[in-house]
Amino acid sequence: MTTGNDIKDDWAGDAQNASPDGEFVRDTNYINDRITAEAPAGEPTEQPDGTFHWPVEAGRYRLVAARACPWAHRAVIVRRLMGLEDVISLGLTGPTHDNRSWTFDLDPGEVDPVLEIPRLQGAYLNRFPDYPRGITVPAIVEESSRKVVTNDYPSLVRDMITQWREHHRAGAPDLWPAEHVEEMEELNEWLFTEVNNGVYRCGFAGSQDAYDAAYDRLWAALDKLEERLSTRRYLVGDHITETDIRLFTTLVRHDPVYHGHFKTARNKITEMPNLWGYLRELFQLPGFGDTTDFTEIKQHYYIVHTEINPTRIVPKGPDLSGFATPHGREALGGQPFAEGTTLPGAMPAGEELKNPEPFQA
Ligand SMILES: N[C@@H](CCC(=O)N[C@@H](CS)C(=O)NCC(=O)O)C(=O)O
Incomplete structure (x- = not known):
């Protein structure tokens, strides 16, 4: 069984995925839980496909992003355009990651001030002790349990637009008309x-x-x-x-x-x-x-x-x-x-x- 500690051999990141003819093939498998407006308050509810739906709740979640990453950057832009800054907090890793994970090396003491972990990997392993894939940003983490909720960047961005409406700022644009x-x-x-x-x-x-x-x-x-x-x-x-x-x-x-x-x-x-x-x-x-x-x-x-x-x-x-x-x-x-x-x-x-x-x- 692969463990979180040997997910990556070196600082290879996305580049490890290559087909036999040399074409880069992106791993598009994610932790695809969602945060939805319909999910009842409290614990996440299991869906027929085995994923979980978590309730929209101000102050419960932290978006972990790296300024460097184009996929994470989408989430940072949407959070700001929709005025979700007071509702979903933002944790920023530094620009580089080592063989284990993105690190919070820009924060005082090199620890995320809310999640109190030095590496994003910690939040993945809190949820899945044998998490076998890349530790990617963006990720949404539940602040209290310090467990990752989702790293499915297309749906986490879309859900900020469509599921968090009750928390959007007045005058927020409709980005998904x-x-x-x-x-x-x-x-x-x-x-x-x-x-x-x-x-x-x-x-x-x-x-x-x-x-x-x-x-x-x-x-x-x-x-x-x-x-x-x-x-x-x-x-x-x-x-x-x-x-x-x-x-x-x-x-x-x-x-x-x-x-x-x-x-x-x-x-x-x-x-x-x-x-x-x-x-x-x-x-x-x-x-x-x-x-x-x-x-x-x-x-x-x-x-x-x-x-x-x-x-x-x-x-x-x-x-x-x-x-x-x-x-x-x-x-x-x-x-x-x-x-x-x-x-x-x-x-x-x-x-x-x-x-x-x-x-x-
Ligand atoms: N993992 C997603 C998108 C997110 C992504 O690739 N993020 C990169 C940074 S731009 C990452 O976290 N890479 C770390 C790794 O693959 O170990 C995908 O490949 O479609």
């Missing part, structure tokens, strides 16, 4: 395979052929998105939706990391006028740029993936100051959020970026 669900589901699936995971397929390709195919596939998708965003301000409908958040967390990492580290280097996003304008618009809104820590993002990828960057040297560039320049997307009409929606207020004390760029201060 009923009239666009079909289109969003289709596009989300495509974005995952072609773009969100597409960059990893380039970076972790184990053969030239696998890399070439992954690169062509990624750029075919980015060219399609460049075209799509020439006439539309956002990906679906007239306002920002969950689908835009899914694209944002990959796009914002492209030039500082994927372009070099994952060898996706056909273009920078700054050379794609529509994608670049779109990315800057989102970045400049509360919730997006103010949750993006470029230093931690670069440290994570370049330090953790030693099989593709054995020296662990983190690049100084590129110059990112263009993120603060006017995006010009107003010319397409519309506005980020629907009438009656307000932007989130100031960042809660203690949640500010540790390493703001000069233009983020």
Whole structure:
């Protein structure tokens, strides 16, 4: 039986998953419990499929994220846009993880102040003593028992949008509008395979052929998105939706990391006028740029993936100051959020970026 202590041999993270022909294959098996509005108060209830549903309850859960991780970044953005900061607390690991787990090395005493554990692994093992898979972020942990509830990032993000409504701030946007669900589901699936995971397929390709195919596939998708965003301000409908958040967390990492580290280097996003304008618009809104820590993002990828960057040297560039320049997307009409929606207020004390760029201060 595999134990939590030998889940990973080295600092390999996601890169360990490769098919015989060298294509990177992501492990998409999760602890897929959910927190739902219908679940009765108290203990979680078992579902016919063997998973558990936990009740929505303010103050019960902690979102554990790493600023570096694109999948966790989605949850951090959505929590802030929906105004759930006082309802679901936030624990942040440092940018790197070792062979055992993500660590809370940025906190005083290198221990999460609420869960009082030094490694996220502790919360997984509290729930499943023989947990056999990767210790991944994002994860939601029950504060009192210090047990992980879910690490299923698509559903934990969706549930913050659809199940926590009674706790949303007044004026929170509808990121999952009923009239666009079909289109969003289709596009989300495509974005995952072609773009969100597409960059990893380039970076972790184990053969030239696998890399070439992954690169062509990624750029075919980015060219399609460049075209799509020439006439539309956002990906679906007239306002920002969950689908835009899914694209944002990959796009914002492209030039500082994927372009070099994952060898996706056909273009920078700054050379794609529509994608670049779109990315800057989102970045400049509360919730997006103010949750993006470029230093931690670069440290994570370049330090953790030693099989593709054995020296662990983190690049100084590129110059990112263009993120603060006017995006010009107003010319397409519309506005980020629907009438009656307000932007989130100031960042809660203690949640500010540790390493703001000069233009983020
Ligand atoms: N595990 C999920 C998404 C979350 C994820 O990959 N998180 C990464 C960081 S970006 C992680 O925690 N990696 C640690 C590991 O795999 O051991 C997936 O692969 O689809």
